[in-house]
Amino acid sequence: MSSSSSPHPPPSPHRRSSSTTMSNARSSTPEHLNVLCACGLRAPLRTALTEPNVGRRFLGCVNYKGDNPCKFFDWVDPPTCDRGKEFGNSIVKKNMDLLKDVEDLHKQIIDLKKTETELKAEI
Ligand SMILES: [Zn+2]
Numbered sequence: 519m520s521s522s523s524s525p526h527p528p529p530s531p532h533r534r535s536s537s538t539t540m541s542n543a544r545s546s547t548p549e550h551l552n553v554l555c556a557c558g559l560r561a562p563l564r565t566a567l568t569e570p571n572v573g574r575r576f577l578g579c580v581n582y583k584g585d586n587p588c589k590f591f592d593w594v595d596p597p598t599c600d601r602g603k604e605f606g607n608s609i610v611k612k613n614m615d616l617l618k619d620v621e622d623l624h625k626q627i628i629d630l631k632k633t634e635t636e637l638k639a640e641i
Contacts, residue, residue, distance in 0.1 A: 555579045555590035563594065572606030574598055 547563045555561050561577040574595045579588040598606065 551577060551594060553577050553592070555588060557581055557588050557590070561590055561592075567610060569607050570603050571598065572603065572610050 547560075551563050553561050557579060559580060561579050563575055564578055566572060566574045566576060574593060574597070576594055577590070577592045579590040581588040582591070
């Protein structure tokens with residue numbers, strides 16, 4: 519072990535000893551991703567759910583639509599590798615299929631309940 523030069527990363531210039539503000543409970547966005555765009559709004563951290571970037575996080579202005587859309591957009595995560603894309607897409611597709619199945623089953627249950635009430639009424 520060498521002790522001549524310590525490998526400490528430089529700490530923040532001055533520390534406030536009185537209070538430790540260690541959490542911003544309002545948002546789950548990490549501190550370094552708190553980015554203001556030209557609108558002066560904090561660009562929220564979001565996750566892409568569309569091919570080919572499923573699961574890739576980005577910062578995008580909330581004013582991306584409208585008459586005078588803001589073009590602020592920045593990827594947070596590096597491009598997904600081919601395997602990641604393939605896997606992410608397959609998971610999203612599977613999830614959509616399952617949601618559709620659930621919806622169909624709900625409809626079937628409602629229909630069956632209707633039929634049940636009708637049959638009971640006939641007895
Ligand atoms: Zn903006």
